[in-house]
Amino acid sequence: MKSKTVLACSITILSLVYILSAQSFVEVKGCYGPHITAQISSNEVKVNESVTINGEICPGDPxxxxxxxxxxxxYTWIDQFVVTDSEGKFSVTQELDEAGYWNIFPIYGHICDRLYANVTDPNADPNAPIPTFELPPYKPNYTLVSAAAISLSLGTIVAVVGTKNKTRKISSLRLFVQIGFVFLIFFGMFIDHQNIPVPAEQIAPHEVLISTEVLGVSMPDGLPVPFFGCYYPCGRTTTCALWELQTYIYPFWDAGRGWGVNYASSGIMRLGVVFGSIILLSIVLGKFFCGWICPFGLYMDLISKLRKTLRIRYxxxxxxxxxxxHQLGYVILALILILSILFGMQAIANTQIIPETEKGGFIYQYFSAPFCQVCPMKPLCMSLQTSVGLLRPEWLTESTTGDFYQLGYYLTSLNIVILAIVSLAAFFYRRSWCRICPLGALIALFSRFPPFKWISALRLDKVEKKCTKCGVCKRVCPTQVTEVYEKKGGDVTSSNCLLCLxxxxxxxxxDALRLNLAGKTVMRSRNWLESNEF
Structure with missing residues (x-):
């Protein structure tokens, strides 16, 4: 109870200090670029009507x-070229000659903004089906498909061979599941979407792959998942819930234009879907996602295997x-939410608390998803995308304001530093990042407290009379969870348990330990002492 009080006081003090310091800032308009911003005269027009695009570049060069x-x-297009005036502003007018959804890209070098217009034909039959157009055929990336097939084949062999050892059965199965999910999460990378003609290639492939709707709420970024499925690589099939949690507060609270997508639903409705999904998944499976699915968890496990190979003790x-x-994860999660709310106050309450949070401001440009600027998973996702040939490896070392960042991949040098620190820590302390992961803390919030804890479908149970307090469970736990050892019997699942089993x-x-799913035992401990297998 004392530690929770200290934690709550720490978060409160940090919040007050940040708010007071933010209010003392003097807003200074500046150019943090280069970047381009533009507006359209109307998003709803009739066929053969014209729209005007007004915009400016920064720096405001003539x-x-x-x-x-x-x-x-x-996906055919019309190009117009215009020269900026003495202040770096430009304007262009174009007649839209086809009914349907138009994507409009003001392009400044390798940087672009994105606008849209919905064009209707008043003379069209209202009962006629809406014409649909397909993107040009995707070109399979046979190199990566072959690598995936080989990896899954090797994973199958490892799982089969590993199951012969009674103390490695579950670990082998878990490794196979983890590898399989990496390919499922990023399977869109197996497709060479660069085959789309310019400038239609500016349209994010995930807009076609994973855009969905939940109870009438538009989710163009896909469904949120409680593990690190990084938003930024093109071709992903899921979206990290932490990214959606941040950006739907700021800068995409309002319905309208996002990064490569258009939001038809308000931020509060999209946040409702995010929290609803996390609550549901947390109730059903809890931190099973952390132990069996999360790609970064696999990375942590591979580091541990390297340490074992080198015969270095953890x-x-x-x-x-x-x-x-473990409580640090909740602190990080709280800071993420506090920063996002402070940044988004202009949209939420029409009051700008933090300067440079307006469109084009420094924070808008570079810190609108604060955790993503330090997330250790992002460089790994970028490396995956590099392997498909979608970006140059040297971009991984670019600074925050380098060309790599401006191209929309949003990787900073700080991500590399954090990944290096986390990797070094994981080499000596098993699953060290998982102990303070804010995404894991988000899952734990809905699995550690009543009534969610009472209705959890996945439970780890202990039979007290069969437990001898040998301490094996405590020693082998990668995150050093002690509840399984300390509790007498019954449900011994804790909010810190990854359910790695x-x-x-x-x-x-x-049968001293059992994993129960909806009351049915799916895995149980075995007496491997009677066997010579280790």
Whole structure:
């Protein structure tokens, strides 16, 4: 109880300090670029009517040629070229000659903004089906498809061979599941979407792959998932819930234009879908996502395997410190939410608390998703995308304001530094990042407190009379969770447990530990002491 009080006070003090310091800032208009911003005269027009695009570049250089591309619904396009005036502003007018959804791209060098217009034909039959147009055929990336097939084949072999060892059955199965989910999460990368003709290639492939609707709420970024499925790589099939949680507060609270997509529903409705999805998934499976699905969890496990190969012993934290260390995830989560709300106050309450949060401001440009600027998973996702040939490897070392960032991949040098620190820590302390992961904390929020805890479908149970307090479960736990060892019996699942089931796998007593799904036992401990297999 004392630690929770200290934690709550710390968050409150940090919030007050940040708000007071933010209010003392003097707003200074500046150019943090280069970038281009534009507005359209109307998003709803009739066929053969004209729209005007007004915009500006930053820095406001004169006599710069701007390309404005009007992409029709059938993915043909019209190019117009205009020169900026003495203040770096430009204006262009175009007649829209086809009914449907137009994408409009004002392009400044390698940087572009995106606008849209919905063009209707008043003479068209209202009962006629809406014409649909398909993107040009995607070109399969056979190199990556082959690599995926080989990896899954090797994973199958490892799983089959591993199951012969009683103390590796579950671990082998988990490794196979983890590898399989990496390909499922990023399977869109197996497709060379660069085959789409310019400028239609500016249209994000995920807009076609994963855009969906939930109870009437438009979710063009896809359904949120409680594991690191990074938003930024093109071709992903899911979206990290933490990214949606941040950006739907700021900068996409209002319905309208997003990064490569258009939001038909308000931010509050989209946040409702995010929280609803997380609550539902947390109730059903809890942190099973962390132990069995999360790609970054697989990365942590591979580092541990490297350490074992080098015969280097892992280190442990004291039980007391480890329990407090786990609380850091909630602090990080709270700071993410606080920063997002402070940044988004202009849209939420029509009051700008933090300067430079307006469109084109420094924070809008570079810190609108604060956690994503330090997320250790992002460089790994970018590396995956590099392997498909969609970006140059040297971009991984660009700074925040480099060409790489401006191209829309939003990777900063800080991401690389954090990944290096996390990797080094994971080498000596098993699953060190998972102990403070804010996404794991988000899942735990809905699985540790009543009534959610009472209706959890996935439980780890212990039979007290079969437990001898040998301590094996405590020693093999990668995050040093002690509840399985300390609790007498019954449900021993804790909010810090990743449900990796290493304790079930290594427990040497028959049926002492059981994993139950909706009351049905799906895995149980076995007496491997009677066998010579280790």
């Amino acid at each position: 006599n710069v040629t701007i390309r404005v591309t009007f992409t029709r619904p059938d 280190r442990v934290l004291s039980d007391n410190f480890n329990k407090k260390f 290493r304790c079930v796998e290594m427990c040497p007593y028959e």
